[in-house]
Amino acid sequence: xxxxxxxxxxxxxxxxxxxxxxxxxxxxxxxxxxxxxxxxxxxxxxxxxxxxxxxxxxxxxxxxxxxxxxxxxxxxxxxxxxxxxxxxxxxxxxxxxxxxxxxxxxxxxxxxxxxxxxxxxxxxxxxxxxxxxxxxxxxxxxxxxxxxxxxxxxxxxxxxxxxxxxxxxxxxxxxxxxxxxxxxxxxxxxxxxxxxxxxxxxxxxxxxxxxxxxxxxxxxxxxxxxxx
Numbered sequence: 001x002x003x004x005x006x007x008x009x010x011x012x013x014x015x016x017x018x019x020x021x022x023x024x025x026x027x028x029x030x031x032x033x034x035x036x037x038x039x040x041x042x043x044x045x046x047x048x049x050x051x052x053x054x055x056x057x058x059x060x061x062x063x064x065x066x067x068x069x070x071x072x073x074x075x076x077x078x079x080x081x082x083x084x085x086x087x088x089x090x091x092x093x094x095x096x097x098x099x100x101x102x103x104x105x106x107x108x109x110x111x112x113x114x115x116x117x118x119x120x121x122x123x124x125x126x127x128x129x130x131x132x133x134x135x136x137x138x139x140x141x142x143x144x145x146x147x148x149x150x151x152x153x154x155x156x157x158x159x160x161x162x163x164x165x166x167x168x169x170x171x172x173x174x175x176x177x178x179x180x181x182x183x184x185x186x187x188x189x190x191x192x193x194x195x196x197x198x199x200x201x202x203x204x205x206x207x208x209x210x211x212x213x214x215x216x217x218x219x220x221x222x223x224x225x226x227x228x
Contacts, residue, residue: 004187004188004191004192004195004200004203004204005185005186005187005188005203005204006185006186006187007185008182008183008184008185008186009180009182009183009184010183011172011174011177011183011184011185011227012185012223012226012227013226013227013228016225016226016227016228017226020202020203020206020226021199021202023206023222023225025206025211025222026202026206028211030071031201031202031205031206032198034069034070034071034201034205034209035193035198035201035205037069038065038066038069038189038193038201039193039194041062041065041066041069042190042193042194045061045062048061049061049062049127049128049167052126052127052128053126053127053167054126054127055092055124055125055126057126057127058124058125058126058127058166058167059076059092059093059124062127062167063092063093063122063124063165063167066189067093067095070205070208070209070210071209071210071211072095072096072097072119072210073095073096073097073098073099073101073102074093074094074095074096074122075093075094075096075102076092076093077090077091077092078090078091078094078109078114078115079109079110080153080156080157081110081111081112081114081115081156081157081158088152088156089149089152089153091121091122091123091153091157092122092123092124093121093122093124094115094118094120094121094122094157095118095119095120095121095122095163095210095213096117096118096119097119097210097213097214098210101117101118104117105117105118112157112158115157115158115159116158118157118159119159119161119210119213119214120159120160120161120162120163120213121150121153121154121157121159121161121162121163122162122163122164122165123146123149123150123153123162123163123164123165124165124166124167125146125164125165125166125167126166127166127167127168128166128167128168129166130166131146131147131164131165131166131169131171132145133145133146145181146164147164147171147173147178147181147182147184148181149164150162150163150164150173150178151173151178151179151181154173154175154178155175158175159175160174160175161173161174161175161213161223162174162175162178163208164184167189168188168189168190169186169187169188169189170186170187170188170189170204170208171184171185171186172184172185172186172207172208172223174227185207185226187203187204187207187208189204192204206222207222207223207226
């Protein structure tokens with residue numbers, strides 16, 4: 001299988017990953033459209049990305065554009081269940097398959113039901129930061145695993161899929177195994193975009209697109225096919 005991704009602790013079934021090129025979505029024209037759009041974005045943002053963007057900068061200058069190219073309707077920093085007074089952290093992005101799905105959910109903001117129609121939630125770190133741990137800033141010897149944030153978002157919202165990313169590397173977690181923190185699908189988006197093999201990007205798109213998490217006209221959610 002390609003080196004562009006890692007199936008850590010057999011998050012997905014290996015045999016199913018090998019079958020991905022046979023999935024009907026593999027030949028979708030919109031994959032190439034998204035790849036070209038993100039290639040252009042990376043060329044435009046390359047110098048800026050090298051300046052070590054913070055979390056908000058990574059969200060604004062990179063992640064929001066990636067999500068748009070993939071076709072998501074994404075909301076930013078939604079209140080967790082419990083509303084505005086809740087002390088639970090907010091997901092950086094909540095992902096909806098379409099604008100219609102988001103509009104139907106708006107009236108339920110601040111309640112668990114809001115997330116019922118969401119495909120997943122995201123935790124975004126500064127550009128190229130470690131996904132293993134980060135300094136909390138509270139104590140010189142205190143570090144924290146951002147995977148815990150993803151698990152907490154999934155538990156609070158009831159969504160099945162959580163994404164952890166530093167912009168470059170993307171990890172997908174599932175609520176049933178997110179508590180382990182070491183079981184996930186990981187892919188380097190920049191490597192996939194700059195690879196001479198155009199097919200490498202397909203291993204990103206088929207998992208992290210709305211069709212990947214939510215389903216398409218030719219089948220159910222791709223990630224569910226890979227998981228079973």
